[in-house]
Amino acid sequence: MRSGRLSFSFTMLMIGIAFLYVPMLVLIGYSFNASPLVSVWGGFSVKWYGSLLHNRQLLDAALLSLEIALLSSTGAVILGLLAATALVRFRQFRGRLLLTGMINAPLVMPEIITGITQLLLFVSMAQMFGWPHRGLTTIVISHVVFCGAYAAVTIQSRLITVDRSLEEAARDLGSTPLRAFWDVTLPMIMPALASSWLLSFTLSLDDLVISSFVSGPSASTLPMVIYSKVKLGVTPEINALATLIIVAVGACVVFAGYTMRRAERQRDQEMQAAYRQPAG
Amino acid sequence: MNAPSSAHERSAPADPPGPRHRSGLTGRLGRWLIVLPPLVFLVVFFLVPFAFAFKISFAQTAVRIPPFTDLITVGSGGVFGLSFNLGNYAYLFTDDVYAISYLYSIKTAFFSTILCLLLGYPMAYAIARSPKATQNILLLVIILPFWTSFLLRVYALEGIIRDGGLLNTALQWLGIVHHPVKIMRTTFAVYLGIVYSYLPFMILPLFATLEKLDHSLLEASADLGSPPWKSFFDITLPLSMPGVIAGSMLVFIPAIGEFVIPSLLGGPDNLMIGRVLWDEFFNNHDWPVASTVAVAVLVLLAGPIALYQHYNVREMEHYG
Incomplete structure (x- = not known):
């Protein structure tokens, strides 16, 4: 009987995975369609990829988005590391509950709410202090908030599992606390730092709603340009662009996951080997 | 000075602080250097903005930059004037479009969450029951779409559900339907879009609780003669409730304010509150009314967000 339930859930698993992947695979297929009409197969062609290279608007937007994503993901990891360290290492401090709330709320808050409220802040700040100008700066700040929340949660769950006795051993041997954290704990949470950086990067690169609110009239990010094109219907150029993004991100994530898992396994083996050494 | 506090903050009592160990990472100052930057940054750029939205919801539109009136005006001779305008809130009740889109958003988010749960639960269950090596691969397969672009x-x-798309072609080819069914620009398309986009958020917390489930409980229940479906409802489902609630909140809350999905997949009738807010802001340039709509959405979401926070904080404190 139990196998009956398992086979039902496995069928659902397969259907679910197909549901997640078939639309993307079809999109990739259509990006090689020579015909500009989506319902007609006009033969294999890479011409839409070629025309991407000549689309100034898309290229400019892509460069801006990459710049924003680089700055935001770096900021987000710093924010996330500090917040996670505070929450994991300090059991009690004023504002602990507030900090916990503020790294969890952005994960569920509808983007449209975050976007409009942050815009109103930026506008009021600009009125009062003459800063910030809407555009790159405001988009990066907004992205650091919501990517930082993801980073904090990821790093926190990793930091909790770190054996503190190693860091304490380093301190017994005369390391300063900062040095001990840097040399001992940081390498152990490196996979979480790397994956939260990567996640922040892709989240920032993809964000449409918050960026639309907080950016000024001059800055158009890649998702904003894609959205305005997609709103008009399916376009072959966007198919090609989407394929490039999906394949690039997918390859990066799989590669990073593989590398991190291997590094982790090696570290575990070294640790075990170290523990097996007779104490002396 | 530092020794007692450090004994207090360490969770392991078997680890008395040595004389050279100062509390935390680098003592009191270092502690605040770690706590304050994220705290201040998030208060200023995440929390304070809500106060501004609340304030501007009482303002009026004006032809100026930014396009709304000040609440506090300083007149000649230093007289303060306070103009408090409740008109935006009254306006939300007079124009039907707000009530309709508000209710429609709740309905859409609710049914999408149910659909997501119905699909996600068996999927999470199957992953949790897989061998460890397969589990990692399956999890990667589920998470990967979340990493790639949402938009x-x-x-x-x-591309799949539009009128001449693959789904209709397949349905016709299989002989299930004879004429193309209209999926695109319907409520169902919006449901499908939300399930499609948020499925990983449903599966991951469910998996986390189902994986921890003690299998011997089910065996004991079977030994005592309980049929599997009864064991499922008596044991598995209640024990996985934290995952069900966390997953459902992770889908329901963002779905309420969803803009991209109803805008791209829905028709003109699928007016969700996020779309109304967007139009109010970008098309009508009515910032005060848009702020009022945002406040109204927040009021609706306060309960679900509190529930989510409650479960989440408990989970984290449990680990910490």
Whole structure:
């Protein structure tokens, strides 16, 4: 009987995975369609990829988005590391509950709410202090908030599992606390730092709603340009662009996951080997 | 000075602080250097903005930059004037579009969450029951779409469900339908879009609770003669409730304010509150009314967000 339930859930698993992947695979297929009409197969062609290279608007937007994503993901990891360290290492401090709330709320808050409220802040700040100008700066700040929340949660769950006795051993041997954290704990949470950086990067690169609110009239990010094109219907150029993004991100994530898992396994083996050494 | 506090903050009592160990990472100052930057940054750029939205919801539109009136005006001779305008809130009740879109958003988010749960639960269950090596691969397969672009995935779904798309072609080819069914620009398309986009958020917390489930409980229940479906409802489901609630909140809350999905997949009737807010802001340039709509959405979401926070904080404190 139990196998009956398992086979039902496995069928659902397969259907679910197909549901997640078939639309993307079809999109990739259509990006090689020579015909500009989506319902007609006009033969294999890479011409839409070629025309991407000549689309100034898309290229400019892509460069801006990459710049924003680089700055935001770096900021987000710093924010996330500090917040996670505070929450994991300090059991009690004023504002602990507030900090916990503020790294969890952005994960569920509808983007449209975050976007409009942050815009109103930026506008009021600009009125009062003459800063910030809407555009790159405001988009990066907004992205650091919501990517930082993801980073904090990821790093926190990793930091909790770190054996503190190693860091304490380093301190017994005369390391300063900062040095001990840097040399001992940081390498152990490196996979979480790397994956939260990567996640922040892709989240920032993809964000449409918050960026639309907080950016000024001059800055158009890649998702904003894609959205305005997609709103008009399916376009072959966007198919090609989407394929490039999906394949690039997918390859990066799989590669990073593989590398991190291997590094982790090696570290575990070294640790075990170290523990097996007779104490002396 | 530092020794007692450090004994207090360490969770392991078997680890008395040595004389050279100062509390935390670098003592009191270092502690605040770690706590304050994220705290201040998030208060200023995440929390304070809500106060501004609340304030501007009482303002009026004006032809100026920014396009709304000040609440506090300083007149000649230093007289303060306070203009408090409740008109935006009254306006939300007079124009039907707000009530309709508000209710429609709740309905859409609710049914999408149910659909997501119905699909996600068996999927999470199957992953949790897989061998460890397969589990990691399956989890990667589930998470991978979340890493790739959300916007592009909604666009990809559009390619499948549009009138001459693959889904209709397949249905006709299989002989299930004889004429193309209209999926695109319907409520169902919006449901499908939300399930498609948020499925990983449902599966991951469910998996986390189902994986921890003690299997011997089910065996004991079977030994005592309980049929599997009864064991499921008596044991598995109640024990996985934290995952069900966390997953459902992770889908329901963002779905309420969803803009991209109804805008790209829905028709003109599928007016969700996020779309109304967007139009109010970008098309009508009515910032005060848009702020009022945002406040109204927040009021609606306060309960679900509190529930989510409650479960989440408990989970984290449990680990910590």
